[in-house]
Amino acid sequence: MPIVEPENRTVKALRGVHLYHSPFSNCSQRVRLVLEEKGIPWQSHAIDLTAFEHLTPAYQGIHPKGVVPALVHDGTLVTESHDIIQYLDDHFDGPRLTPGSPEEAARIRPWMEMGAALQDSIKTLTFERIFRDRYPPTREKYEFYAAHQRNPDLVDFYRRYLEGFDPAELAAHEARIRDFLARADAALATSDYLAGDTVSLADFSAVVNVHRAGVLGIDLHEYPHVARWYQRMAARPSFERAILAYVPR
Ligand SMILES: N[C@@H](CCC(=O)N[C@@H](CS)C(=O)NCC(=O)O)C(=O)O
Incomplete structure (x- = not known):
């Protein structure tokens, strides 16, 4: 696919x-x-x-x-x-990020699926809380977007951004992000990483969403195991090179 x-x-x-x-x-x-x-x-x-x-x-x-x-x-x-x-x-060679046993692999997949499913919530709150001030939507921008974006779902998203998101929808998106953080917190209470005791794709999938949740104003300290894991993930050299080097925050 x-x-x-x-x-x-x-x-x-x-x-x-x-x-x-x-x-x-x-x-x-x-x-x-x-x-x-x-x-x-x-x-x-x-x-x-x-x-x-x-x-x-x-x-x-x-x-x-x-x-x-x-x-x-x-x-x-x-x-x-x-x-x-x-x-x-x-x-590709390099450290294997999908550990070998079927049991371990089976623990990674749900985190990847949850990470993908969270995108709509992450995106909507990012547009509302960060982009609305930095890149305010206008009718002209919307018309340009609609004329050049072939994906109708994204055109519809931009229209709703222009017209204003429903507050109930925004609250539901925050609740979904918090639910993800709560699940991660429960998993990280018993293991060092999301899918076990070694770092895996589950962690790299999740950490960008957790990082964004912090930027969106959610206090990660409400999820203490997540907060500790996030500190460790953010201390990896990859985090500096892949995230902070592009956008300091
Ligand atoms: N499911 C896709 C989502 C990709 C996605 O939403 N990309 C955003 C940036 S994070 C984008 O390009 N948005 C452009 C737009 O909304 O016009 C993936 O995981 O790659």
Whole structure:
């Protein structure tokens, strides 16, 4: 499913690892973390979402859903950040981030699924609490977006951003993020990492969402095991290189 035929055929000629990504995007941060952890050399194609660079015909022809990140490896296009990090772990040397036994692997998958399911909540609160001041929506921007974004769900999202999100919806998104933090806190009460005692893709999937939850104003100290785990994850060199080097906070 994550491997897709690009409509923009030029990417098929790319050799090595190329990442189309954006500095602040949590999904891009997730992929950059795993690239750093595994020590994979890669070429950057930075896409400025605030300048709508993902709306160019060239990029719309790369990612079928019109979002970042997108990875190209020797001409193979992989989309969806969780599928990309699994692909990287499966295809490249470096520390194995999906531990060997089926039991251990089975503990990782649900965290990846929960991390993916949280994206709508993370995105909505990011637009409301951070972007609304920095990049206020206007009718002109919406019209440009609607004319160039082929993904109707995203056009609808931008319309709701322009018109104002329903407060009940915003509260529900915060509750979902808090529920994720509570589940992580329970798991981390009995093990060092989310899926056991070794770091895995589960942790790299989750840490970007936890980091963003803090930026969105949720006090991580309400989740003490998460707070301690987050400190350890943030102390890894990958966190500096994949996250803080792009956006200090
Ligand atoms: N399920 C996708 C979500 C990707 C996504 O939502 N990307 C955001 C940035 S984190 C994006 O490109 N948004 C552009 C837009 O909304 O116009 C993944 O995990 O890769």
